[in-house]
Amino acid sequence: MARVTTSPTFKRLPRAVREQQMLDAAVRVFSRRGFHAASMDEIAEDAGISKPMVYAYLGTKEELFIACLHREGTRLMEAIVAGVGTDLPPDEQLWRGLRAFFGFVGAHRDGWAVLYRQARAQQPFAGALATMRERMVEVIGTMLAQALAAEGREIRDMDLEVMAYALVGASESLADWLADRPDADPDKTATRMMNFAWVGAGQLLHGETWPPAPLSP
Amino acid sequence: MARVTTSPTFKRLPRAVREQQMLDAAVRVFSRRGFHAASMDEIAEDAGISKPMVYAYLGTKEELFIACLHREGTRLMEAIVAGVGTDLPPDEQLWRGLRAFFGFVGAHRDGWAVLYRQARAQQPFAGALATMRERMVEVIGTMLAQALAAEGREIRDMDLEVMAYALVGASESLADWLADRPDADPDKTATRMMNFAWVGAGQLLHGETWPPAPLSP
Amino acid sequence: MARVTTSPTFKRLPRAVREQQMLDAAVRVFSRRGFHAASMDEIAEDAGISKPMVYAYLGTKEELFIACLHREGTRLMEAIVAGVGTDLPPDEQLWRGLRAFFGFVGAHRDGWAVLYRQARAQQPFAGALATMRERMVEVIGTMLAQALAAEGREIRDMDLEVMAYALVGASESLADWLADRPDADPDKTATRMMNFAWVGAGQLLHGETWPPAPLSP
Amino acid sequence: MARVTTSPTFKRLPRAVREQQMLDAAVRVFSRRGFHAASMDEIAEDAGISKPMVYAYLGTKEELFIACLHREGTRLMEAIVAGVGTDLPPDEQLWRGLRAFFGFVGAHRDGWAVLYRQARAQQPFAGALATMRERMVEVIGTMLAQALAAEGREIRDMDLEVMAYALVGASESLADWLADRPDADPDKTATRMMNFAWVGAGQLLHGETWPPAPLSP
DNA sequence: TATGAATGAGCCTTCATTCAT
DNA sequence: TATGAATGAAGGCTCATTCAT
Numbered sequence: 001m002a003r004v005t006t007s008p009t010f011k012r013l014p015r016a017v018r019e020q021q022m023l024d025a026a027v028r029v030f031s032r033r034g035f036h037a038a039s040m041d042e043i044a045e046d047a048g049i050s051k052p053m054v055y056a057y058l059g060t061k062e063e064l065f066i067a068c069l070h071r072e073g074t075r076l077m078e079a080i081v082a083g084v085g086t087d088l089p090p091d092e093q094l095w096r097g098l099r100a101f102f103g104f105v106g107a108h109r110d111g112w113a114v115l116y117r118q119a120r121a122q123q124p125f126a127g128a129l130a131t132m133r134e135r136m137v138e139v140i141g142t143m144l145a146q147a148l149a150a151e152g153r154e155i156r157d158m159d160l161e162v163m164a165y166a167l168v169g170a171s172e173s174l175a176d177w178l179a180d181r182p183d184a185d186p187d188k189t190a191t192r193m194m195n196f197a198w199v200g201a202g203q204l205l206h207g208e209t210w211p212p213a214p215l216s217p
Numbered sequence: 218m219a220r221v222t223t224s225p226t227f228k229r230l231p232r233a234v235r236e237q238q239m240l241d242a243a244v245r246v247f248s249r250r251g252f253h254a255a256s257m258d259e260i261a262e263d264a265g266i267s268k269p270m271v272y273a274y275l276g277t278k279e280e281l282f283i284a285c286l287h288r289e290g291t292r293l294m295e296a297i298v299a300g301v302g303t304d305l306p307p308d309e310q311l312w313r314g315l316r317a318f319f320g321f322v323g324a325h326r327d328g329w330a331v332l333y334r335q336a337r338a339q340q341p342f343a344g345a346l347a348t349m350r351e352r353m354v355e356v357i358g359t360m361l362a363q364a365l366a367a368e369g370r371e372i373r374d375m376d377l378e379v380m381a382y383a384l385v386g387a388s389e390s391l392a393d394w395l396a397d398r399p400d401a402d403p404d405k406t407a408t409r410m411m412n413f414a415w416v417g418a419g420q421l422l423h424g425e426t427w428p429p430a431p432l433s434p
Numbered sequence: 435m436a437r438v439t440t441s442p443t444f445k446r447l448p449r450a451v452r453e454q455q456m457l458d459a460a461v462r463v464f465s466r467r468g469f470h471a472a473s474m475d476e477i478a479e480d481a482g483i484s485k486p487m488v489y490a491y492l493g494t495k496e497e498l499f500i501a502c503l504h505r506e507g508t509r510l511m512e513a514i515v516a517g518v519g520t521d522l523p524p525d526e527q528l529w530r531g532l533r534a535f536f537g538f539v540g541a542h543r544d545g546w547a548v549l550y551r552q553a554r555a556q557q558p559f560a561g562a563l564a565t566m567r568e569r570m571v572e573v574i575g576t577m578l579a580q581a582l583a584a585e586g587r588e589i590r591d592m593d594l595e596v597m598a599y600a601l602v603g604a605s606e607s608l609a610d611w612l613a614d615r616p617d618a619d620p621d622k623t624a625t626r627m628m629n630f631a632w633v634g635a636g637q638l639l640h641g642e643t644w645p646p647a648p649l650s651p
Numbered sequence: 652m653a654r655v656t657t658s659p660t661f662k663r664l665p666r667a668v669r670e671q672q673m674l675d676a677a678v679r680v681f682s683r684r685g686f687h688a689a690s691m692d693e694i695a696e697d698a699g700i701s702k703p704m705v706y707a708y709l710g711t712k713e714e715l716f717i718a719c720l721h722r723e724g725t726r727l728m729e730a731i732v733a734g735v736g737t738d739l740p741p742d743e744q745l746w747r748g749l750r751a752f753f754g755f756v757g758a759h760r761d762g763w764a765v766l767y768r769q770a771r772a773q774q775p776f777a778g779a780l781a782t783m784r785e786r787m788v789e790v791i792g793t794m795l796a797q798a799l800a801a802e803g804r805e806i807r808d809m810d811l812e813v814m815a816y817a818l819v820g821a822s823e824s825l826a827d828w829l830a831d832r833p834d835a836d837p838d839k840t841a842t843r844m845m846n847f848a849w850v851g852a853g854q855l856l857h858g859e860t861w862p863p864a865p866l867s868p
Numbered sequence: 869t870a871t872g873a874a875t876g877a878g879c880c881t882t883c884a885t886t887c888a889t
Numbered sequence: 890t891a892t893g894a895a896t897g898a899a900g901g902c903t904c905a906t907t908c909a910t
Contacts (some may be wrong), residue, residue, distance in 0.1 A: 034340055036253040040905060050871045052907080061905065120393075121338030122251055159409065165394050166387040166413045173386020174379065176337075192379045229888065229894060257880065267896045272881065449890095459753065468774060470687040470899045474884060486886075493883065515843050554827075555772030556685055596843045600821040607820020608813065610771075630817045663873060663909065690900060701875045706902065 019057050022047045026058075027068050031114040035065060035122055066128045069119055073132045079104045080139065093143050094197065098171065099190040105175045106186030113179045116172070137164040149167045167197055218352050235279055236274050239264045241273075244285050248331040252282060252339055283345045289329045290349045294323045297356065311414065315388065316407040322392040323403030330396040333389070354381040384414055453491050456481045460492075461502050467546040469499060469556055500562045503553055506546045507566045511629050513538045514573065528631065532605065533624040539609045540620030547613040550606070571598040601631055653739045673698045676711075678719050682765040686716060686773055720770055723763045724783045731790065738827045745848065749822065750841040756826040757837030764830045767823070776788050788815040810834050818848055 025047035040061055044051040058064045083100025084093050105113050116132075119125040141164045148189045160201075171193060178189050242264035248256045257278055261268040273283045300317025301310050308333075322330050333349075336342040358381045388410060395406050437485035447455075462473045474495055479484040492498045518527050519535025539547050550566075553559040575598045605627060612623050663673075676698035680689045690713055695702040705818025708716045735744050756764050767783075770776040792815045822844060830839050 033340060037340075039903085051905090052871060055870085055906070056870085058240055089254075118338050162391065162394065162406070162409045163413055165390050166410060169393075170383040170387040171389020173382050173389065176386075177379070177382050189379070192376065193383060196383045200291050232893080235894085256878085258878095268880090269882080269896060270894075273895085278880070468772060471774075473882085485884090486892060487890085490887070490891085494864055552772050556770050557688075593843065596825065596828070596840070599824050600844060600847045603824020603827075604817040604821040606824065607816050610820075611813065611816050623813070625814045627817060630814055666872080667872085691902085692900075692905075702901090703875060704873080707874090712901070 005063055015057065017065075017199055018053070022049065022054055022064075023068055023071055026064055027072060027115065030068060030118065031073055031110040035118045036117070065115075065118075066125065068124070069115055069132065070129055072115055073135075076101070076104050076112050077135060077139070084143075090143055090146060093191075095194050096145070097139070098193050098197070099187060101171060102175065102178060102186040102190040102193070106178055106184075107178050109182070111174045113172075117176070131187060133168070136160060136168055140164045140167055163169065170196065172207075232274065233262075233269065235266065237285065239266065239275055239281075240285055243281050244289060244328050244332065244434055247282060247285060247335060248327040250333045257281075282332075282335075283342065286342070287427055288323070288333055289332055290352070293318070293321050294352060294356070301360070310363075310412050311341050312407075314356070314360065315410050315414070316404060318388060319392065319395060319403040319407040319410070323395055323401075323406075326390055326396050326399065329394045330389070334393070348401055350385070352383055354378065357381045357384055387413065437543055449491065452483065454489070456467070456483065456488055456492055456498075457502055457505055460498055461506060461545055461549065464502060464552060465544040468550045491495070493562065496558055499549075499553075500559065503549055503562055503566065506542070507569075508539050510535070510546050511569060511573070518573075519578075520609050522560060529624075529628050531573070531577070532627050532631070533621060535605060536609065536612060536620040536624040540612055540618075540623075543616065545622045547606075551610070567602065570602055571595065574598045574601055666708065669698075669700065669704065671717075673705055673709055674719055674722055676691070677715050678723060678762050678766065681716060681719060681769060682761040682762070686769045690789075691715075713775055716769075717776065718767055720776070720783065721778055723759070723766055724786070727752070727763050728786060728790070729756050729760065735790075735794075746795075746841075746845050748790070748794065749844050750838060752822060753826065753829060753837040753841040757829055757835075757840075760830050760833070764823070764826045768827070784819070787819055788812065791815045791818055821847065 001084055022043070026038075029043045032038075040051055040054060044054050045062070047054070054064065058067055080097050080100045083103075084097045088096070113192050116129075119129045119132075141160050145160065162166070174189055174193050178184050178186060239260070243255075243260050246260045246263055250259070255278075257268055257271060260281070264271070271281065275284055297314050297317045300320075301314045305313070331346050333346075335415075336346045336349075358377050361376065391406055391410050395401050395403060456477070460477050463477045463480055466472075467476070474488060477498075478488050481488070486533055488498065492501055514534045517537075518531045550563075553563045553566075559651075573621050576595055579594065592602070608627050610621055612618050612620060673694070677689075677694050680694045680697055683689075684693070691702055691705060694715070695705050698705070705715065709718055731748050731751045734754075735748045737749070770780045771785075792811050797813065825840055825844050827837050829837060
């Protein structure tokens with residue numbers, strides 16, 4: 001009696017590969033629908049895999065989303081760090097960082113920006129988000145701190161933090177702007193952001209603050 | 218002894234009053250839980266009224282949310298417009314605008330910022346959001362344009378738009394920062410934002426851009 | 435100080451009038467939507483009256499529907515009885531009855547046929563329906579019985595009842611057919627029904643039955 | 652003593668089986684309560700299964716109802732077609748068809764007739780109904796047309812359609828009559844219907860119409 | 869490993885009906 | 890008489906999650 005082991009086409013892939021497939025699918029679906037509107041069914045189907053597998057590999061829906069966030073966030077960070085380089089003047093560093101950031105966002109229009117936006121709206125992800133943001137603020141803060149050190153000046157930590165937040169916020173806003181406009185050019189957007197950020201930040205770093213003279217209360 | 222016929226507390230209120238109660242409750246609950254996690258039951262209960270009334274007066278959950286967005290957004294706009302004043306130098310205008318903005322956000326820590334964040338994450342609200350944002354961008358854009366005109370200079374529309382977006386984004390980010398920190402001081406936050414924005418924007422307005430000399434491609 | 439008794443346009447109508455308005459509205463809405471899909475709100479609104487009035491005058495939704503059924507059914511009966519006349523040969527009577535029936539249905543395409551159809555589908559109306567149908571079966575049965583008597587023949591009661599049911603059923607079916615076809619001509623439909631019914635019934639009345647010779651079991 | 656591992660009764664059945672169970676339950680409940688009064692909860696419970704399974708397999712309440720209609724309608728048609736046979740004289744065909752029809756209705760007193768009645772009352776089922784009815788009219792129309800052809804005579808399509816409708820209506824009415832009288836005999840009902848239909852139709856087919864001489868307009 | 873079968877729980881929405889004025 | 894305000898109750902539908910095979 002003949003053996004009937006029809007080779008199951010493309011099955012039994014190693015775990016690591018399967019996980020990436022799932023994450024790809026999850027990122028797609030979460031971006032397309034938003035966290036809540038995304039259903040585990042759709043994700044599993046989009047991944048070409050059965051639901052229990054998703055649970056077995058990546059855990060609950062929240063954990064799955066966090067996994068997406070992590071992977072995409074890490075990729076973004078890597079892109080930025082790789083773009084920034086080392087031992088360059090701070091403005092060049094910032095410029096390269098921004099260009100990398102907008103380049104990445106522009107290239108993954110369905111990924112990072114949307115996930116991030118989602119995460120900010122769902123409280124369960126406060127933790128994961130805080131982590132991400134700290135990483136970003138740290139990267140930017142470090143740059144700024146180096147620049148200040150180079151100038152021999154100092155700045156209070158909280159001011160630094162706020163400035164970093166403002167920068168990140170402005171960048172996020174433009175990232176949204178960019179994500180909504182398929183024809184827009186990431187590099188030009190980066191330039192505009194740089195102008196906005198640096199000429200301002202630059203002056204600040206030189207010690208000039210506003211207002212020139214004290215103002216209302 | 219006179220009969221004190223204080224109407225039985227909390228019954229048969231006129232529509233206008235009930236609607237405000239409901240909106241108050243809705244804003245509270247949407248902020249506390251997020252759009253999806255908020256249940257109409259909880260909103261109704263928090264408003265001290267039965268669910269069908271909510272549907273009768275404010276409609277669907279989505280419509281209710283949009284109503285919240287509108288009310289809070291309008292209040293914010295009014296606060297800003299009232300704060301900005303007229304016939305003042307542009308930096309003074311911007312400063313007052315920012316102070317009004319952060320003052321409002323600080324005073325309604327559970328209101329605007331959170332709703333706005335929610336709206337950005339749920340696709341069904343794209344329309345309502347676009348409207349809001351256009352209003353904001355317009356307010357800011359107008360200020361900037363006036364400032365430019367006062368300087369006798371010009372700027373391309375798109376640059377203006379991008380700059381306004383950056384400003385709005387930075388402000389939103391700091392609003393988040395503020396909303397998450399009950400102890401932070403709105404006025405100080407406004408000052409920091411002003412420093413970030415104006416010294417930068419101010420230089421731009423004077424025609425100085427970055428980079429000083431052309432850079433990489 | 436001027437008297438402000440703006441004459442309330444068309445208010446305070448006598449009860450009887452109001453009731454007719456409500457029934458008109460109810461018939462319209464029940465026909466348009468079906469019993470369940472019709473809402474008391476819509477009926478009240480269509481009648482230009484507030485809901486509590488409807489309850490005060492015509493009672494619950496079921497009672498209201500039954501009231502509609504009665505009024506329309508009575509009108510139909512009256513039309514038929516008026517059409518049939520007296521002291522005519524049975525075929526002429528049947529013909530006139532059918533013509534009146536289809537004429538009425540054709541003229542009230544949104545009324546009787548639809549209500550009747552509705553009533554047949556909702557168990558709570560079994561009683562009301564039985565009454566109506568009995569009235570119809572009686573009218574027809576009487577005609578047939580007279581015809582038989584004129585022929586000096588007899589027929590068992592149950593056979594008579596079944597025949598009447600068949601007649602009523604066929605007529606109802608054609609009434610539906612007519613109600614769904616706004617362009618169809620009531621009179622032609624009546625003629626067709628008459629042909630179907632009479633040439634058959636006529637033969638039966640003459641004592642000819644099927645099969646001519648006994649058939650299968 | 653052998654272990655009797657009868658699989659734990661009623662668990663993990665294959666889809667096809669469960670679907671039939673659900674349809675059985677649905678037909679029962681829809682017939683018992685009517686479409687609107689039937690609740691998905693009751694259907695699920697009656698089927699001994701949880702509600703989500705019903706939705707997973709058969710879809711919406713409307714879709715479920717249509718599925719019932721289809722299954723029962725198809726069964727009826729098959730019964731009729733099987734009953735009618737081929738190459739028989741038209742009266743014999745009609746007789747067998749009617750007997751099959753009433754036999755089926757009598758045997759499934761809670762099934763077809765009630766569903767059909769329901770469908771006629773709810774507008775959303777217009778489409779499904781039209782389909783069913785066309786199938787029926789076609790079956791009957793074909794028989795009649797063959798009979799006519801055999802007689803070498805012709806008849807306009809619309810007349811044929813109307814006659815078929817009248818037949819179907821009369822049959823439906825008697826089916827109702829039968830469904831409401833548990834003691835009545837399907838075969839006798841079929842005979843009565845046959846008498847009503849054939850002796851009439853028979854005359855028509857012979858070219859005799861009513862009135863013998865032209866009548867009122 | 870991999871999956872079809874199965875469900876508890878919950879949410880949005882609607883409606884008939886009644887108070888209090 | 891007439892109505893705006895108010896609600897208890899219920900029903901359709903969906904989803905994340907887990908067994909049993």
